[in-house]
Amino acid sequence: MSTRKTAGESGAGGVAPLLAVDDLTLQYKTAEHLVTATWRVGFEVYQGDRFVLLGPSGCGKSSILKSIAGFLPPVGGSIKLAGVPIERPGPDRMMVFQEFDQLLPWRTVLGNVLFPLLVNRRMDRKQALDHARALLAQVNLDRFENVYPHMLSGGMKQRVAIARALAMEPAVLLMDEPFAALDALTRRKMQEELVALWEEVRFTVIFVTHSIEEALLVGSRILVLTPHPGQVKAEINADHLSFKDVGSPAFETLNRDVHGLLFADKVEAEALATGGRHG
């Protein structure tokens, strides 16, 4: 497993990557500190990937996603979508957040899905309506189109957010721990629905999570990051695993391997600290 790659020398048989992240260093300011979130992170996302950024809190996975979305400009390195550097947020990189308040409370479910379509004048009103309704049907919310978001459960709100994002047919869908605030039963159901939706639509998604299991279930390829600052630890294929594999030896082995990757880092860090080498 190579820890760093540069854009161009990819191993995907000559297919150009959709999104190329190269040597990405991100920093942000808090009230007292300048925090380095990631340090020289590089990876490539291909058309149709379910690309998971996996790591413990503090590994900068959310910062990477925000940077791809265009909210956090890189301090070093570059992010290119189809060869074009990312400058600002835009509907070609629709984002689904963890927080439920990402929906516009003053618009109905249908109004929320329509919103980006109408703002960007993607299609005329009639077409947009049909398109939005079709997407709501796909996430099983067609009966709720005239309901305001505050009357929905957490899982339903997230489904609206997913429908709204997919309505724009983004080049890449960004999901920032979208199911982390849901209860365990709903979370599993949402994961299954997301993969089923992907089977149907074949969108490209970058999915941030700190759950190894979720990464294995949702992802086709997993980027494992280590914290403080975020650096690439490994990149793993998980396309062969599906929901019926949960508990199977192959699943558990990979689960343990990834766990080992994340946990080994902690041991190393502790060894470093006790070894008296302060950095």
Place this chain on the structure above:
Amino acid sequence: MADRVMPLPIGRPERKVYPPAVDAPRDIARPLTFIERVTNNTMARRLFILVVLISAWEAYSSFLANPLLFPRFSDTALAFWDAVAHGVLLERTFTSLQVLLVGYAIGLALAALFTTIAVSTRIGTDLLSTLTAMFNPLPAIALLPLALLWFGLGAKSLIFVIIHSVLWAVALNTHSGFTSVSPTLRMAGQTCGLRGLKYVMLLLIPAAFPSILTGLKIGWAFAWRTLIAAELVFGASSRTGGLGWFIFENRNQLETASVFAGLFTVILIGLTVESVIFRSIENATIKRWGMQN
């Protein structure tokens, strides 16, 4: 206590209830009785309190029998009806509302301007905070002498103090509403492709609407009280005085029942605007959207 742990009972049978209990109550929801519904109705309870108060008023004033100091409720109601039907009360009210609306509108426009400056630059934020910190605690009516000096007796002075009473409350609330829009919602709006004026109109304003509405309500309440107070001080200059002048005039003529009728009108208009107009805006917007409980 900690060393004496109660042992768990051994051999409790497990159980599965299937089918569910048949004798569960059939009608889970039962319609309320008439009495229950009436006592649950806020309007009904308040109406009851009003009736009690009015009876007490009528009884006390009949006992006092001094219409100069404390007229009876029936006399006041009569005076009110008389002033509405044959007198100048409607005209006076109209004059007051006209001045009020002009002042309110100018105040809102200035508040929008100040808030725009405040959200677009940091020095603008400081400007707004400093100005509101200075002027918000200053009762608008205290500026009336100065206003009279600058603009003379007349509607201009009234409008000046009304603007002052509206502007700071609305600007302060709108600005704090804008700054408290959640980062997630902001980012969601931006990924949807909102920028510039569209971002303000389609995202910030509706998202901050609860605060904006609070500002509008406070601004209205300030403006209404300020106007009546200012009209009490003067209003004779122009041919048509306002409601405050109506009260002042009738006091001078010792028409106490009419003074009460004037006060009643002030209450009535205040109530109508606050609990009919603003309430229906609230119900149609932030309550419906679940942005306020």
